[in-house]
Amino acid sequence: xxxxxxxxxxxxxxxxxxxxxxxxxxxxxxxxxxxxxxxxxxxxxxxxxxxxxxxxxxxxxxxxxxxxxxxxxxxxxxxxxxxxxxxxxxxxxxxxxxxxxxxxxxxxxxxxxxxxxxxxxxxxxxxxxxxxxxxxxxxxxxxxxxxxxxxxxxxxxxxxxxxxxxxxxxxxxxxxxxxxxxxxxxxxxxxxxxxxxxxxxxxxxxxxxxxxxxxxxxxxxxxxxxxxxxxxxxxxxxxx
Numbered sequence: 001x002x003x004x005x006x007x008x009x010x011x012x013x014x015x016x017x018x019x020x021x022x023x024x025x026x027x028x029x030x031x032x033x034x035x036x037x038x039x040x041x042x043x044x045x046x047x048x049x050x051x052x053x054x055x056x057x058x059x060x061x062x063x064x065x066x067x068x069x070x071x072x073x074x075x076x077x078x079x080x081x082x083x084x085x086x087x088x089x090x091x092x093x094x095x096x097x098x099x100x101x102x103x104x105x106x107x108x109x110x111x112x113x114x115x116x117x118x119x120x121x122x123x124x125x126x127x128x129x130x131x132x133x134x135x136x137x138x139x140x141x142x143x144x145x146x147x148x149x150x151x152x153x154x155x156x157x158x159x160x161x162x163x164x165x166x167x168x169x170x171x172x173x174x175x176x177x178x179x180x181x182x183x184x185x186x187x188x189x190x191x192x193x194x195x196x197x198x199x200x201x202x203x204x205x206x207x208x209x210x211x212x213x214x215x216x217x218x219x220x221x222x223x224x225x226x227x228x229x230x231x232x233x234x235x236x237x238x239x240x
Contacts, residue, residue, distance in 0.1 A: 017236055021047035021211045022228055023081055023191070026072065027063065028162075028215035034068075035075035037224060044225030045232065048081045048103070050193070050213045053096070055086035058110055059159030066092075066099035073100025081105065081213075083131065083193070085158050090117055097124035105129030105152050105191075108136060114144055129191070133158060134166050138175040145183045150211070151176055155204065156194030162216055165195030170207040177208030198234045205235055 024041045026034065026049065038049055051069055056062040073080060079102035084092065089106040096104055104126045111117045114130065121128035130141060131152035141151060153173050156163035173192060180188040192209040197217035204212060218227045 017205075019187075019210050020205055020232075020235060021189070022218075022231055023048035023050040023211055023213045024218040024224075024228070025050040025052060025193070025213050025215040026068075026219075027052045028219040030219065034071065037219060038072055038075045040224040041218060041228065042076050042078050044223075044228040046078060046218075046228060048079045048211065049076055050081045050083065051101075053082060053084050053086060053092075054159060057087045058107065059085045061159050066095040069096055069099035069101055079103060081129075081191075081211075083129075083152065085131075086110070090120060093117075093120055093124055097121075097126050101126055103127040103129055103150065105131050105150065107131045107133070107158075108140060109133055115147065118144070118147055129189075131158075131193075132172075134169050138172045138179065141176065142179050142183075145179060145185060145188070150189035150191055151180075152191040152193055152213075153209070154194055155192050155196065158194075163195050165200045165204075167203070170203060173204060173207035173209050198230055201231055201234050 024046050029037045049072060052063055054061045054063040069082060080100055081103040082096050082101040083105045087110050104121045106117055108130050118128040127149035129150040129152055130148050131154060133154050134157060153169060155165045155169045176190050189211045190209050191211040191213060192204040193213040196204060196212050196214050201212055218224055
């Protein structure tokens with residue numbers, strides 16, 4: 001029932017299968033073989049590499065910093081999509097830009113002045129994204145949509161890998177796709193992050209997401225390239 005209502009909301013601006021980007025999240029990679037696995041993802045058809053940065057304050061866990069971003073930057077030619085799950089991200093923006101980030105996404109929930117933060121990211125030469133948690137309404141992004149380069153919808157509560165996708169976030173993706181069309185931003189990247197795998201990928205793409213962040217479904221015990229191929233096959237089989 002969720003999918004049926006979502007499809008109706010995005011009928012005027014469908015996401016084309018060929019336009020969907022798979023963005024493997026290195027949070028699920030084997031860090032002993034990080035460079036090798038990132039290169040395998042690139043060879044297998046990934047479009048971006050997604051890097052989750054957690055500060056232990058905005059979310060409970062602590063993950064990677066600029067040194068990891070720099071190492072990944074040396075391992076791939078793909079755009080690096082750096083997702084800052086941290087309080088006061090403004091202080092760290094130059095360090096991540098210098099390390100090789102191409103896109104930097106910060107959370108709406110922690111920005112005291114979204115316009116200022118977005119402009120800081122752009123002045124550093126990066127694309128600016130805003131992420132929203134599952135409980136945050138899509139409407140908060142309507143006015144700022146013209147100045148941001150991408151939107152990230154958290155389809156799980158941030159801070160832990162391996163969670164199941166919250167299906168109730170799918171209508172929010174559809175609303176954001178409709179809002180983007182209303183703002184003449186039909187091709188705007190709407191990123192979904194959390195619980196995306198072979199079963200859930202078609203749902204989020206049908207809802208209007210054109211960038212899928214995928215962790216364990218890519219970096220598991222089988223071939224990374226095969227996993228990316230199976231993800232694409234799952235999308236194609238559903239005629240996204």
